Amino acid sequence: MLDxxxxxxxxxxxxxANHAISPGAISQHLRVLEQAAMIRRTLNGRQHHIELDERGFQPVLTWAEKYGAFWGANLESLxxxxxxxxSDER
Structure with missing residues (x-):
């Protein structure tokens, strides 16, 4: 859904539309994403319009940057x- x-x-x-899960499960999934501030919901009549919300992704990016530096250094050493x-095998 995020994609x-x-x-x-x-x-x-x-x-x-492209997921084989119940409407209730979709709503539950969207509620979790909304609580994590990863999506925003607006109402237009009875339709709920969903869009990405960058606020929820900032903690993930911060975490990934921290561990990315760690893995980058270790993979380089490896x-x-x-x-x-x-070269020693030759």
């Missing part, structure tokens, strides 16, 4: 180690 919202706002029906081992 679909990258293309722009959508109604709840549009978001659920690559150097493997290159050294490969």
């Amino acid at each position: 679909r919202l990258l293309d722009g706002p959508a109604t709840v029906s549009q978001l659920g 690559g150097e180690f493997l290159m050294h081992e490969k």
Whole structure:
């Protein structure tokens, strides 16, 4: 559903159209995303329009940056180690 919202706002029906889950499960999923501030919901009559909300993604980006630096350094070290081992085999 989040991938679909990258293309722009959508109604709840549009978001659920390609998923083999019940409307209740879709609503529950959207409520969780809304509570996490990852989506915003606006009402237009009886239709609920959903769009991405960048506020909820900031903690995820901060976390990923922190661990990305860790893994980047460790993967670089691993690559150097493997290159050294490969040259020792020759």
